[in-house]
Amino acid sequence: MTEYEVIIGLETHIQLNTTTKIFCACKADSWEDEPNTNICPVCTGLPGVLPVLNEAAVEKGALLAAAMHSEIRLTSFFDRKNYFYPDLPKGYQISQFDLALGKGGYLDLPMPDGSVRRVNIEKMHLEEDAGKTKYEHGVRYVDFNRCGVPLVEMVTGPDLRSADEAAQYLIRLRQLLRWIGISEANMEKGHLRCDANVSIRTVGSTVLNTKTEIKNVNSIEAVRAAILKEVERQIEVVESGGRVEAWTLDWDDAKGKLTKMRSKETEADYRYFREPDLLPLELTEAWREGVIASLPELPLARRARFRREFDLPEYDADILTSDRPISDYYEAAVSAYGGDPKVVSNWIMNEVLRMQNDLGVSADELVLKPQDLAEAIRLVEAGMINNATAKSLLVKVQESGKSPVRIVEEEGLAQVSDDSALQAAIDKILAANPDEVASYRGGKEGLFGWFMGQVMRETRGKADPKASRELLQKALRGEG
């Protein structure tokens, strides 16, 4: 049986999170806004209007280029991509063509086997988004809100080798975009859009066979599923003696089906030419250096450092660099705590992440600060509170904004390790449960746990477990 290798390239459109659109002063983000409410003469292409470039879009685009190890061109150009569609009010899209802002670049993907897959970037340019059309009851409606929203189009080389790798690329790209703060990168909201180019070849071959392009894959799961489906189809075509044709396919996520949109035998001619309404985009060397210098430590670098510096397992390091707020949170907590970084990791992975998920916020939005967490861990280590108390304590800090120490004091949460108080509680429990005492003494030693539970209940969880165990054992043996 022939074995096949899958060749995938991804074309992504990344919506930059600027306040205003790329060529006018309209609000860029129109999520849940009424159609055609964030529009003006410029973004709707009225006669006589001219684009004026939003510098924030250039900065964010350059930051992405720097993060992708692309060269930021000091002189780049905008070009017109000419085509007709109702959602494109000027009849051309202002984009970049041969001399775009970013040149080259790559993203290194860590693979489960410990290797690294380098995905090269073939194209990276700034452009304006088009609007949206929808067809309803025989009428075609156009919404121009999205016209002129700044995008970066980024195209990878044919460097990915499986649906999982494609998904991994998107996961890492999304992480990076949020990390450097240039895009919300929410695929469901269209901040990060993806088309996948897929072809297959027999293992060992180095040719690039005819590829198909899958459009409309709007979640990471959809990318994975659509590619798997398409690879299956291509193998079937080849195995049955056919030839894969250069189709454009549409992915229907609900039905899990690919349908052919069109044959793509000849490339469309967009008649690109320099946009005469914009000057060449000239950047200075100092500006470029400033952008590169402002780049934060990137997730994969930080992940490696966490493993090295804090001796974290790969699993922990990965989760603790999944986004920048949790990563910063962890580092701050480690530094405030001063003890074993793995202990802090355990607390964050168990308690803080759960709290964050329950509340639907990011780590930097928690009331519970890294310093609070460190304080609570120290209270446990000092034997002031037990683990269970500490967990509920963290919730109380989040709810009240008070410090852990203050809550422990105010609510008397410190452990009861005073023998006489514990002894009184134990005596009371034994007196109230003569049958259980008799059973225990008759050999049912498994009841010990039940007695411990009663002690905890009596002391409302504050009993020092070690002291309680010793006193309870004595009492049950009749030594009390």
Add this chain to the structure above:
Amino acid sequence: MTLMDQSAFITAQKVKAGERSAVEVLESALERIAVVDGRPGSLDYGELTDEDKAKVHAFITLTADRARQQAEAVDAKVRAGEAVGPLAGVPLSVKDIFTVKGMPSTAASRILATFTAPYTATAVQRLEAAGAINLGKVNLDEFTYGSSSESSAFQPSPRNPWDTSRVPGGSSGGSTASVAAGEALLSLGTDTAGSIRQPAAFCGVVGVKPTYGRVSRYGLIAFGSSLDCPGPVAANVRDAALMLGAMAGADPHDSTAAKVPVPDYLASLEQGVQGMRIGLSPDYMKITFPDAETGELVEQDLPEEIKAATLHAAEVLARLGAEIVEDVPMPHTAYGIPAYFVISRVEAASNLHRYDGVKYGYRTQSDYHDLNEMYRKTRAEGFGLQPKLRILMGMYVSAAQYAEQYYARALRVRSLLRSDFDAAFDPAGAYKLDALLTPTTPTTAFKMADVYGDSVLMQYADQLTVPANHAGIPGLSLPGGIASDGLPIGVQFLAPDFAEETLFRAGQAFETATAAEAWRKIKPEVLR
């Protein structure tokens, strides 16, 4: 002699001083329009009558009520002792290629006949802010595509006030005709290959194509975006300088509008030409065009009268102390039109994409079954011949397989044309020119319908003006004489980037020195 026979400069002075009211001036303009203009251009024009053929037909849309409100506002300010602008009370006409909020902005095309702009072009807004009284919109070639104004979808098209059987030139023919006939004291035009200077020459008025980027293009319905320049049309050099000063300068809505300070053009106007180096080039004393049969390039000398007017201007300037530098080579002049044909049409085809029947303007009234049919019918019915020709040509020469052969080559020719001027104006070069003096046009105004229909020949009317558009440099055309056919002849000054002051100084010197010459006394036919 009416108020419309006075200069814009004097008019503004008098209005500011309260000696004349803006309303009085406006009424005088409206009276003149009523006498000379005839019916405005419209889509349903029917047969042209003999009376039509004797009128100017500069206007498409006359907005007398809006103008009255503006005039009253200026007068109210004057009465209240408040400051008014340098164009206070000056009647202005605007080429209907600029948007004005609330006014139809048609581009003289059926496809925009119903379009009312929701915003005002920067140049118009600045002129109005300076106190100009906007009379309304004047006619032009459809989307400015022409050199006679005959291709307008709004007929009757403008006629030359000197001889109404002749074209006013174009595409700013409505602008130059309205100023020549004294319907407006100033007009705002656009120049992409000579569209201000050529009709200014034909109509015996002053027309300025400023440096590319000197005046904002925001609100100018684009033709060739890398070539288009809004500019003044006026009866004399001082008025043109006054008008340019009021509208030039950087604009946050146009990133190609230069952030170069705007000098006080009036302050240097009278400084004369003493010591100025003014060049003459043999390459501007002939035209080169393809033979209709063979396609071979044929050279032809300009008519003697045209050459003589330019040489007369050189003599006058020499008497005033200018140094005339002869035989300045401008070797790429002949290629200006072919290169322009390609570049302007690529940009035009793209600029016309937006007129698709989806959002505004004309949409086909007949049935259509899908989007593409709607596009096809809308554009087939909405565009006239010129836009269609330019779309076809523009699409062809920018197609992937031809772009290198045509578009890229035309851009290289454009650089060569620029290098001609760089060499002539280079302060360290062989010629060190302050300005080049040339004829504006190869002929005087031609007969209506004589050239119309021959798109190639029509284009050659711009051969002496288009190099400035390629190079981005400023040019000024002003009257230099009257030919034996009784029609005005224009002479042109060309200067380096942002040297409009030089143009105005040279123009003013020539105008003043020739004030007493006999041809200056001759009036346009419609005013006799």
